[in-house]
Amino acid sequence: MRVFVTGATGFVGSAVIGELLSAGHQVLGLSRSDAGAASLRAAGAEVHRGSLDDLSSLRAGAAAADAVVHIGFNHDFSKYKESCEADRHIVAAFADEFAGSDRLLLVTSASGLLQKGQSSTEDDLPNVDSSVIPRVATDEAVAEVTKRGIKASLVRLPPSVHGVGDHGFVPMLIAKARETGISAYVGTGENRWPAVHRFDAARVYRLALERGAAEPRYHAIAEEGVPFRKIAELIGRRLGLPVVSLSHEEAATHFGWFAHFVGMDSPASSAKTQEWLNWNPSHPGLLQDLDQDSYFEN
Numbered sequence: 001m002r003v004f005v006t007g008a009t010g011f012v013g014s015a016v017i018g019e020l021l022s023a024g025h026q027v028l029g030l031s032r033s034d035a036g037a038a039s040l041r042a043a044g045a046e047v048h049r050g051s052l053d054d055l056s057s058l059r060a061g062a063a064a065a066d067a068v069v070h071i072g073f074n075h076d077f078s079k080y081k082e083s084c085e086a087d088r089h090i091v092a093a094f095a096d097e098f099a100g101s102d103r104l105l106l107v108t109s110a111s112g113l114l115q116k117g118q119s120s121t122e123d124d125l126p127n128v129d130s131s132v133i134p135r136v137a138t139d140e141a142v143a144e145v146t147k148r149g150i151k152a153s154l155v156r157l158p159p160s161v162h163g164v165g166d167h168g169f170v171p172m173l174i175a176k177a178r179e180t181g182i183s184a185y186v187g188t189g190e191n192r193w194p195a196v197h198r199f200d201a202a203r204v205y206r207l208a209l210e211r212g213a214a215e216p217r218y219h220a221i222a223e224e225g226v227p228f229r230k231i232a233e234l235i236g237r238r239l240g241l242p243v244v245s246l247s248h249e250e251a252a253t254h255f256g257w258f259a260h261f262v263g264m265d266s267p268a269s270s271a272k273t274q275e276w277l278n279w280n281p282s283h284p285g286l287l288q289d290l291d292q293d294s295y296f297e298n
Contacts, residue, residue, distance in 0.1 A: 095145035160193055
């Protein structure tokens with residue numbers, strides 16, 4: 001299979017490319033820079049020059065492929081709503097290119113969009129629309145294109161996709177602890193973050209493609225929910241800092257925009273994904289992975 005991958009040089013995307021290539025697929029990776037193109041070639045992938053801002057370049061990449069794995073997203077939170085709406089248009093552009101064919105589209109979403117406080121499954125849908133949570137725009141876009149007969153599925157990632165080279169939420173927590181001199185959590189810290197190692201997540205994308213994207217939603221989630229306090233305690237121990245409980249009001253001041261994610265209780269199951277894909281996560285869990293020097297090197 002020839003697969004066009006957006007976000008190809010990123011933390012998750014580079015793992016997906018390695019997974020696809022090792023299974024014998026051809027990969028065409030999106031790159032907007034010479035450095036990104038060089039890294040793709042070094043990995044054994046072909047390069048498609050373009051960007052998420054250029055829908056014509058995305059359509060051209062899709063036209064040259066049997067399937068698209070869309071991982072790229074603009075994580076500039078200062079224009080979060082605009083980025084979410086841009087993702088809606090990207091999904092629609094891929095659907096336009098794939099109309100009338102049986103080519104496959106896998107689109108990345110987030111498990112944190114689902115109902116809070118109880119374990120979500122692949123069957124669950126966000127209970128609000130994109131006017132309330134902008135990131136739901138991606139889920140709405142996939143629902144719309146499937147109505148047009150496009151073979152499209154969501155792959156939901158958890159708040160923590162971890163491993164060497166992680167630059168997501170956990171490194172943000174470490175940086176905040178260094179900056180403020182405390183490793184903090186909210187309330188009792190029993191709120192839960194699901195997690196997955198990036199190499200385990202990459203296998204979900206490959207297996208879903210190879211099985212024809214037969215299900216509407218997949219959960220690339222290895223751990224259903226890690227108590228946030230345990231994450232904060234490990235960071236405190238590794239940095240030699242006190243571990244402190246904050247009220248919701250204090251957390252809003254301490255963490256800023258990130259407080260919403262810190263206090264999120266969003267456990268999620270991947271039991272159905274494991275059954276559908278015969279997927280068995282095999283890499284270290286979040287706490288084991290986090291307790292490594294690579295996360296704490298300056």
